[in-house]
Amino acid sequence: MAGLTLPASRRLGSALQALIPVTVQSRGFQTYSLPELAYDYGALEPYISGEIMELHHSKHHKTYITNFNAALEKLHDAKDPQSIVALQSALNFNGGGHINHSIFWKNLAPKNQGGGEGPQGPLASAISTQFGSVEKLITKMNSSGAAVQGSGWVWLGLNKELKHLVVETTANQDPLTNKGLIPLLGIDVWEHAYYLQYKNVRPDYLKNIWNVINWKDVSSRYEEAL
Amino acid sequence: MAFQLKPLPFEMDALEPHMSKQTLEFHWGKHHRAYVDNLNKQIKGTELEGLQLGDLVKHAYNNGNPTAYFNNAGQAWNHDFFWESLKPGGGKKPTGEVLHLIERDFGSFEAFADEFKQAAATQFGSGWAWLVGIPAGSHGEDKFGKLAIEKTKDAVNPLVLGHYPLLTIDVWEHAYYLDYQNRRPDYISTFIDELISWEAVTARLEQAKATINFYDVKMSSI
Numbered sequence: 261m262a263g264l265t266l267p268a269s270r271r272l273g274s275a276l277q278a279l280i281p282v283t284v285q286s287r288g289f290q291t292y293s294l295p296e297l298a299y300d301y302g303a304l305e306p307y308i309s310g311e312i313m314e315l316h317h318s319k320h321h322k323t324y325i326t327n328f329n330a331a332l333e334k335l336h337d338a339k340d341p342q343s344i345v346a347l348q349s350a351l352n353f354n355g356g357g358h359i360n361h362s363i364f365w366k367n368l369a370p371k372n373q374g375g376g377e378g379p380q381g382p383l384a385s386a387i388s389t390q391f392g393s394v395e396k397l398i399t400k401m402n403s404s405g406a407a408v409q410g411s412g413w414v415w416l417g418l419n420k421e422l423k424h425l426v427v428e429t430t431a432n433q434d435p436l437t438n439k440g441l442i443p444l445l446g447i448d449v450w451e452h453a454y455y456l457q458y459k460n461v462r463p464d465y466l467k468n469i470w471n472v473i474n475w476k477d478v479s480s481r482y483e484e485a486l
Numbered sequence: 487m488a489f490q491l492k493p494l495p496f497e498m499d500a501l502e503p504h505m506s507k508q509t510l511e512f513h514w515g516k517h518h519r520a521y522v523d524n525l526n527k528q529i530k531g532t533e534l535e536g537l538q539l540g541d542l543v544k545h546a547y548n549n550g551n552p553t554a555y556f557n558n559a560g561q562a563w564n565h566d567f568f569w570e571s572l573k574p575g576g577g578k579k580p581t582g583e584v585l586h587l588i589e590r591d592f593g594s595f596e597a598f599a600d601e602f603k604q605a606a607a608t609q610f611g612s613g614w615a616w617l618v619g620i621p622a623g624s625h626g627e628d629k630f631g632k633l634a635i636e637k638t639k640d641a642v643n644p645l646v647l648g649h650y651p652l653l654t655i656d657v658w659e660h661a662y663y664l665d666y667q668n669r670r671p672d673y674i675s676t677f678i679d680e681l682i683s684w685e686a687v688t689a690r691l692e693q694a695k696a697t698i699n700f701y702d703v704k705m706s707s708i
Contacts, residue, residue, distance in 0.1 A: 319668040353610045409557045410640035411611035411659070432611040450611075451659035452668065460516040460660065 291329040303370035324357030356433030369474035383479040402466040417441030500574040518565040525558035547646040560641030573683035580684035591633040609637040619650035631698035
């Protein structure tokens with residue numbers, strides 16, 4: 261299956277590339293489609309409501325993809341540098357939205373698929389060494405996530421050169437790779453990710469989401485990236 | 487003196503069904519209240535406590551390198567301004583000088599509405615869309631002040647750009663998610679059709695005229 265053609269894709273694992281559905285248009289450029297979830301919309305309840313999951317996946321993520329494809333078509337048709345550069349923000353916003361949400365759905369799993377079961381193996385050791393414990397990592401991610409002003413994400417990322425795990429935040433849909441880190445785990449703190457259920461109480465959303473974090477996926481991204 | 491959370495200028499259910507009581511309970515009662523409370527905590531015991539909120543916002547913006555209290559200050563100001571921009575039975579078309587200037591500077595009310603909707607819909611992430619007055623000379627060879635639409639991100643507002651705010655719509659998701667979910671364009675259309683307080687815009691325009699000449703530039707004799 262063809263992967264992303266953006267430069268940042270070289271820093272994403274080939275496994276990640278293979279997971280993002282694409283179509284090659286007859287006119288010769290790739291477009292993208294909404295990846296299916298590995299679980300039902302209601303499967304993450306009571307931690308994330310089915311109503312939120314359905315809107316988040318079938319509306320918000322779908323819209324990023326629709327708009328990304330529209331920008332890619334314009335890019336394909338662009339005849340001069342000005343037209344190309346003018347597409348930058350549409351590509352960043354919508355392409356970033358697609359990248360980030362594709363990771364997010366895989367970072368989540370219902371309890372009956374291992375959601376909430378802590379990390380094992382090399383990732384567990386790395387977390388223990390670098391943060392002291394999983395609990396301490398969670399505390400740090402939650403406080404960083406709560407402190408994001410406006411829309412964005414909180415991440416566990418890997419600095420590949422230093423083999424260092426890092427908690428970092430990004431604004432809007434900026435991909436974590438913009439900060440030179442490989443994304444392992446992302447938590448969406450845009451209000452649409454939690455508002456219908458948690459309203460203004462983002463800290464409660466952050467506290468609860470750890471019950472459905474798919475540590476197996478986070479571990480495999482870590483091992484793939486090393 | 488600490489800043490206070492001003493009461494809403496209308497009952498919490500007065501904007502139903504366009505903006506629900508539940509939305510206002512959270513938006514005003516939790517979000518806006520938190521901006522005010524947290525701002526007060528941040529500036530307590532400092533000389534910033536004596537400033538008017540608008541001046542504090544400009545000071546906090548720090549010429550594009552915002553201080554830690556900018557978000558709370560900007561959002562406190564923006565929300566005061568937003569509630570005053572709404573009214574029950576609002577929307578429709580303005581009259582008088584507001585309509586005249588809108589028609590002059592946008593071509594028609596419909597063109598203004600389209601541009602405003604576009605700005606509000608395309609502010610990516612959190613932010614606001616504004617109708618503002620821009621002083622003469624701010625843009626090329628314009629000899630007089632004019633109306634314009636701009637969009638800002640997060641807590642930023644036109645004060646920090648030297649522009650005169652006349653109307654705003656909050657497009658942070660918390661402003662519309664309970665009532666419209668992802669359908670921000672529906673929220674924006676409803677705002678224009680049903681919620682705008684053109685009286686507030688008219689009053690602000692009158693105040694703007696103290697510092698902006700919308701018709702011709704007066705030559706200074708200095």
